[in-house]
Amino acid sequence: MGAQWKAKHRETAANAKGKVMGKLAKEIQIAAKSGADPDMNPRLRLAIVQAKKASMTRETLERAIKKGAGLDGEAVQYHAVSYEGFAPHQVPLIVECLTDNVNRTVAQIRVLFRKGQLGASGSVTWDFNHVGLIEATPEGDADPEMAAIEAGAQDFEEGEEEGSTLFITDTTDLDAVQKALPEHGFTVTSAKIGYTPKNPVSAASLSAEALAEVEAFLEAIDENDDVQNVYVGLTA
8 A cells, every 4th residue: 555555446436447548548648758669668568568458449559659659740748747745644645647737737636635735845755765666467486575686676565456566676776677577477567666655654553434534535636637646655
């Protein structure tokens, strides 16, 4: 939960698929700005893998690549912006957005943070580690600890998907580690620069009512169309 919070049951919600597809399409478009050939663009290649896992249609996928690369005459104009602050009960979080209208996004984020506390730049990031995050699935009985050591990762933990492993790296080692992991029995499904909390709040220290308030706040943040990633200082 600390590395990247996911809304509970998002995959089964009635409107979840459209939101997930929208976020994946944005990531593809941003990645494609560096080139439309996935063989020469690792970020795009991983974005395509994630989109296919989510059953994005070929037409939607190709349209997103062309738009991002400017091949359809309309280059994408998304801006990366981030916000930080606290959910209810002083749970720290960092929210990363991709938006074509920064003024709209900041207005929406301010409304969403009314039940929490929106902080100034730097007010929360000091309590997070800026790291590389690589999600990978094992082939056979591949050992995550040995793979982490041999590939050069700093640490590893249980991944967000069942059976997967999250490898944590220095930001400068992200590319080298993701390239090395397949040699040690792991298939990389996503790789990005992100955050892990230094001093996460324990969910066990919160009452059921308080935890429900935190979850509701985070779910509302996650449902915003401009939000790409939510990193939360909360642990089980």
